[in-house]
Structures are given as structure tokens and as C-alpha cells.
Amino acid sequence: MHTLKSVQMLIDQTLKNQNFNDAPIELYKPISYMLSLGGKRMRPALTLLACDLYGGDINKALMPALGLEIFHNFTLIHDDIMDLAPIRRGKETVYKKWNTNIAILSGDAMFILAYKYLAQTDSTILPEIIEIFNKAALEVCEGQQYDMNFETAKNISIPDYLNMIRLKTAVLLGASLMIGAVIGGAKNQEDKKNIYSFGENIGLAFQLKDDLLDVFGNEKKFGKKSGGDIATNKKTFLYLKAFEIAKGKDFNKLKDAFENTDEVEKINSVKDIYNFLNIKKYTEIEMDKFYQKALTHLDLINLPDIKKTELKTLAENLMSREN
Amino acid sequence: MHTLKSVQMLIDQTLKNQNFNDAPIELYKPISYMLSLGGKRMRPALTLLACDLYGGDINKALMPALGLEIFHNFTLIHDDIMDLAPIRRGKETVYKKWNTNIAILSGDAMFILAYKYLAQTDSTILPEIIEIFNKAALEVCEGQQYDMNFETAKNISIPDYLNMIRLKTAVLLGASLMIGAVIGGAKNQEDKKNIYSFGENIGLAFQLKDDLLDVFGNEKKFGKKSGGDIATNKKTFLYLKAFEIAKGKDFNKLKDAFENTDEVEKINSVKDIYNFLNIKKYTEIEMDKFYQKALTHLDLINLPDIKKTELKTLAENLMSREN
Numbered sequence: 001m002h003t004l005k006s007v008q009m010l011i012d013q014t015l016k017n018q019n020f021n022d023a024p025i026e027l028y029k030p031i032s033y034m035l036s037l038g039g040k041r042m043r044p045a046l047t048l049l050a051c052d053l054y055g056g057d058i059n060k061a062l063m064p065a066l067g068l069e070i071f072h073n074f075t076l077i078h079d080d081i082m083d084l085a086p087i088r089r090g091k092e093t094v095y096k097k098w099n100t101n102i103a104i105l106s107g108d109a110m111f112i113l114a115y116k117y118l119a120q121t122d123s124t125i126l127p128e129i130i131e132i133f134n135k136a137a138l139e140v141c142e143g144q145q146y147d148m149n150f151e152t153a154k155n156i157s158i159p160d161y162l163n164m165i166r167l168k169t170a171v172l173l174g175a176s177l178m179i180g181a182v183i184g185g186a187k188n189q190e191d192k193k194n195i196y197s198f199g200e201n202i203g204l205a206f207q208l209k210d211d212l213l214d215v216f217g218n219e220k221k222f223g224k225k226s227g228g229d230i231a232t233n234k235k236t237f238l239y240l241k242a243f244e245i246a247k248g249k250d251f252n253k254l255k256d257a258f259e260n261t262d263e264v265e266k267i268n269s270v271k272d273i274y275n276f277l278n279i280k281k282y283t284e285i286e287m288d289k290f291y292q293k294a295l296t297h298l299d300l301i302n303l304p305d306i307k308k309t310e311l312k313t314l315a316e317n318l319m320s321r322e323n
Numbered sequence: 324m325h326t327l328k329s330v331q332m333l334i335d336q337t338l339k340n341q342n343f344n345d346a347p348i349e350l351y352k353p354i355s356y357m358l359s360l361g362g363k364r365m366r367p368a369l370t371l372l373a374c375d376l377y378g379g380d381i382n383k384a385l386m387p388a389l390g391l392e393i394f395h396n397f398t399l400i401h402d403d404i405m406d407l408a409p410i411r412r413g414k415e416t417v418y419k420k421w422n423t424n425i426a427i428l429s430g431d432a433m434f435i436l437a438y439k440y441l442a443q444t445d446s447t448i449l450p451e452i453i454e455i456f457n458k459a460a461l462e463v464c465e466g467q468q469y470d471m472n473f474e475t476a477k478n479i480s481i482p483d484y485l486n487m488i489r490l491k492t493a494v495l496l497g498a499s500l501m502i503g504a505v506i507g508g509a510k511n512q513e514d515k516k517n518i519y520s521f522g523e524n525i526g527l528a529f530q531l532k533d534d535l536l537d538v539f540g541n542e543k544k545f546g547k548k549s550g551g552d553i554a555t556n557k558k559t560f561l562y563l564k565a566f567e568i569a570k571g572k573d574f575n576k577l578k579d580a581f582e583n584t585d586e587v588e589k590i591n592s593v594k595d596i597y598n599f600l601n602i603k604k605y606t607e608i609e610m611d612k613f614y615q616k617a618l619t620h621l622d623l624i625n626l627p628d629i630k631k632t633e634l635k636t637l638a639e640n641l642m643s644r645e646n
Contacts, residue, residue: 027468078431082424101405101471104427108401109464111434116457123450127442134439141432145350148424
């Protein structure tokens with residue numbers, strides 16, 4: 001059985017050995033750049049661990065797993081244009097380092113590369129792999145569109161928000177696992193649905209953890225300035241929950257705090273109100289709900305518990321992480 | 324045997340019946356809009372005719388054919404952002420009608436839809452179809468990158484230009500035919516290469532015809548103002564040929580003409596020099612070279628000539644077209 005650490009090393013090593021340096025360099029350089037910025041390699045790790053769960057040969061899942069990592073990085077390149085984000089993983093984003101046109105086009109090329117890697121699998125399971133992937137990829141676009149809509153929309157509910165992060169983030173974790181399981185030999189439809197739902201719920205918990213870290217994370221450990229979501233009035237779970245439960249004077253204080261034009265004051269005063277309203281606790285409860293749901297789906301998979309250890313460890317790590 | 328007209332009608336009808344109206348509408352509306360703008364539906368027509376050439380059931384090729392049309396339209400959405408083009412087929416481009424972010428994201432979603440349609444084929448041939456498509460799609464991106472590079476690059480040669488249009492335009496025609504042939508039952512590798520090369524060379528001739536029409540086309544018939552390429556100093560075959568053969572005083576005249584800041588004067592004076600230098604003739608000779616090469620590849624396909632009639636007609640139409 002492979003460990004999370006060992007599959008992550010294998011992924012990093014294999015990714016380093018790929019050659020993305022074709023001509024024209026303006027198209028391919030941003031692709032190698034983006035992939036060299038690192039990251040948790042969570043999606044391909046899930047694919048390999050799910051393949052291993054079924055006793056499959058993880059080398060057979062390696063190229064499709066890289067395809068999922070390449071796809072994820074492509075979405076980041078395009079998202080960074082749309083969000084005007086200057087920094088990604090401590091480095092300049094592609095559109096900042098080059099320009100928007102190059103970021104659009106090298107993103108498109110990267111997307112095709114994702115399919116090229118994904119298609120390196122047994123032809124008998126290719127239609128199923130492509131179908132799982134297409135569905136998730138389209139949902140990721142839908143999630144990004146909702147995310148953009150929410151910037152200006154009024155009356156976003158918590159279920160709206162949860163659905164948005166489900167689409168934008170969670171479904172790809174589900175799909176990464178499901179694809180790994182199929183390559184590993186999973187045949188039972190219920191099992192496949194359960195491993196997908198394990199990933200989807202872990203993804204929801206993961207995003208709530210991200211929202212929490214953005215406000216309450218240790219800046220040094222989290223690797224970025226905290227309070228970014230507050231500064232940009234992002235309608236996260238914390239924001240929506242706070243406005244939901246704040247009444248009367250508290251509601252007005254919260255509203256005023258978000259309208260403060262001094263960024264440092266704004267972040268501090270919103271944090272104070274979040275603390276007063278116990279928002280951290282509410283978020284942790286919601287997060288834990290999804291985490292427990294994820295574990296239930298993992299339990300339901302018709303395989304010995306001992307085989308599920310690494311996936312459980314990965315889920316625990318994601319929940320207890322500080323970055 | 325199906326005719327070009329009948330397959331085009333089938334494509335238009337089937338496309339109209341597709342439902343691209345999912346939520347969120349901001350993501351899907353631009354997709355239906357773009358696909359409703361019309362166009363020659365050349366790529367899917369090639370797919371169906373190539374399938375028919377092999378005696379295959381064109382209904383089996385219909386969804387993959389739509390996939391190719393959807394992909395082509397996706398590239399137009401993103402190209403229009405990069406080229407700052409306000410008008411496409413007489414209507415506002417997607418990024419103008421909505422905004423750049425929506426054009427990026429609905430383009431991405433459209434790209435996934437292209438794969439979804441493409442994958443609706445027998446699983447036995449799916450790996451081959453995906454491989455042909457991925458290669459062409461990546462080359463289309465490379466072509467677009469070269470096209471952008473050429474805007475500011477010096478010393479572009481005619482072979483550079485031909486390679487750029489081969490990638491940006493011609494390979495997708497080759498791939499559309501090859502995919503149709505595979506669905507139709509083509510097994511012989513040489514035959515598949517020949518139908519691909521038929522398309523590739525038709526594509527090169529097609530683009531040269533486009534360059535010609537941009538300068539010498541009848542505005543009413545061509546549907547857009549002539550001289551656009553001259554106005555923007557686009558390094559087309561005509562431009563490059565003119566600078567190649569103009570010597571001494573003529574060279575300087577050509578240079579001066581392109582530097583004229585009055586657009587109408589500029590277009591007229593460049594046209595005059597093109598006429599004087601016989602550029603139309605040179606372009607037609609080059610175009611005919613590719614057209615003849617295309618026909619040779621069509622001849623080489625190991626099937627009775629009578630079956631090739633519609634593809635020949637389509638090629639003739641593309642050459643004699645006035646829009």
C-alpha cells in the first residue's frame with residue numbers, strides 16, 4: 001500500500017520529468033512556469049490513492065492523475081485573470097508576468113494537455129473517465145461563474161454559497177477519486193458514488209477550512225496575509241453566517257465595519273465582531289458536518305478498513321492543516 | 324450518398340435542437356448566442372462527408388461533428404478577445420456583448436462541451452478520435468500564438484506565414500475529415516493520412532483565398548469591409564509577397580503606403596501597388612498549388628472516384644467562393 005507522502009513524491013517527480021517546452025515558447029513557457037509553482041498536488045494524490053485502494057497499479061493512474069493536476073492549474077490561470085489576482089503561491093500570476101492574451105491562450109493549451117494526459121488510460125475505461133471528467137470540469141466553470149455573480153448579487157444564502165463551492169472546488173476532488181477508483185478496477189456503482197461523495201464532502205470541508213484560515217490563520221504558516229476575504233467583502237460562509245445571526249445593533253456594527261475604508265481597521269473590526277458572534281465555532285461545526293459525512297461515505301465503500309487508512313489520513317490532514 | 328447541402332442542413336437543424344440553456348445563464352447564454360450566429364459549418368460538414376465517403380452512417384458522426392463546430396466557435400470567442408475584434412458574422416462578439424471574463428469562462432465551458440459531443444462515439448474508436456482531436460486543438464493554439472507573435476515580429480518569411488495558417492486553420496479541417504473517416508470505418512493508415520492531407524491543403528488554400536477576398540473581395544458579397552488586413556498591417560501572404568518582390572523605389576513606395584495614417588488612402592495606395600506587382604496572381608498561383616495538392620491526396624484515397632464527388636465539390640466551392 002502506498003502512503004500519501006510516497007504518492008506525492010511520485011507525482012512531483014513525474015511532473016518534473018514532463019516536457020512542456022515545445023514551440024512557440026510564448027505558449028508553453030507559462031505552462032511549465034505554472035506547474036513549477038508547486039501546491040499540494042491534492043487532486044492527483046487522491047487519484048493515486050483511490051487507485052491503490054482498489055489494489056490497482058498506481059503507475060496506470062499516474063498520467064490521468066497528472067491530467068487532473070494540469071486541469072486544476074489551467075483553471076487557476078484563467079481564474080487569476082478574472083479575479084485580477086497578482087500573486088499565486090507567492091509568485092506572480094501568469095497574466096501579470098506575461099499578459100492577459102498569453103494567459104488565455106496558454107491556459108487553453110494547458111486544458112488540451114490535461115485531456116492528453118487523461119486519455120492515457122486503457123481504452124475500455126476511457127469513455128467512463130472522460131465522462132466523469134467532463135461533468136466535473138463543466139461544473140467547475142459553473143462554480144466560477146456563480147462565484148463571479150455573487151460579487152455583485154444581493155441576498156446570497158448559505159445554501160447558495162455551499163452550492164457554489166461544491167461546484168467550484170468539491171466536485172473535482174470527487175472526480176479525481178472516482179477516476180482513480182475506476183482505473184484501480186472499481187466496478188460497483190454504489191462504491192464509485194461513495195468515493196465520489198467522500199471527495200465532494202472533503203472538498204466542502206476543505207473550502208470552509210480555507211475560509212477560516214483566511215480570517216483566523218497564522219499569517220506565517222498560511223503563507224498569505226490574513227483578512228483578504230474581509231478586505232474584498234467576499235461573501236464566504238463566515239460573512240454570510242455573521243450577517244445571518246447578527247441582529248439589531250450588532251447587524252449595524254457589522255455593516256459599518258465592512259464599509260470602513262481603512263483596510264487594517266476594517267479587518268480588525270470585522271474580526272472582533274466575528275469573535276463576538278462565535279463565527280469560528282459556527283464554521284467549524286459546518287466543516288465538521290461535511291467531514292463526518294465524508295467519512296461515512298468512505299466507511300460505506302465495500303473494502304476492508306485497513307485499505308482506507310491513507311485516504312483517512314489525507315482527510316485528517318486537510319482538516320487540521322494550518323496552510 | 325449525401326450531398327454537401329443535405330449534410331449542412333442536417334447540421335444546422337441538429338445544432339438548433341441542442342439545449343445549451345443550463346444555469347447559470349451568464350455562462351450558457353453566450354454559448355447559444357455564438358452558435359446561433361451561423362457560419363459555413365465547414366468542419367462538421369467535412370466530418371459527415373468523410374464518414375459518408377466510407378459508407379458509414381452519418382448519424383453516428385453527427386455528435387462528434389457538432390463537437391468540432393463547437394470547438395471552432397470556442398476558439399473564435401477567445402480569439403476575438405485577444406484580437407479586440409468587435410464584430411463577428413455581423414454581430415457583436417461575445418466579449419463586447421458581455422465582458423471579457425464571461426467570454427473567457429463561457430469559452431472554457433464551450434471547450435468542455437466540444438469534448439462531450441466528440442466523445443459520443445463508439446468506445447472502440449474513441450481513443451483514436453480523442454488523439455486526432457487533441458493534436459489538432461493544440462496546434463490551433465500554437466497557430467494563434469504565432470499569429471499574435473507575428474504582429475510585432477520582424478522578418479516573417481512566407482514559409483513562417485504558411486506554417487502559421489497551417490496550424491491555426493488548416494489542421495482542424497484535416498482532423499475533421501480524419502475523424503469522419505475513422506467513424507465511417509476507415510482502417511488503412513495511408514488513406515487516413517491522405518484524407519487528412521486533403522483537408523490540410525484545402526485549409527491552406529482556403530486561408531489564402533480569405534486573404535485575397537479581404538483585399539480584392541466585393542464588399543457586399545464578402546460581408547465585411549475590404550482592406551481590413553491592410554489597415555491593420557497584417558502580415559498576410561499578400562503583404563509578405565509584396566515586400567519580397569518589391570525592389571528599390573517600389574519597396575519604398577510600399578513602405579510609405581503602409582505608413583499612411585489616413586486609412587482610406589492607405590488601403591487604396593497599397594491596393595494600387597499590389598495590382599502593379601501582380602500580387603493577386605501570385606496569391607492565386609500559391610492557392611492553386613495547395614488546391615492541386617489537396618486533390619492529389621483525395622485521388623490517392625483507395626476508393627472509387629464517384630464517392631469523392633461531394634468532397635471535390637466542397638473544395639471547388641471553397642476556391643470559387645466570394646464570401
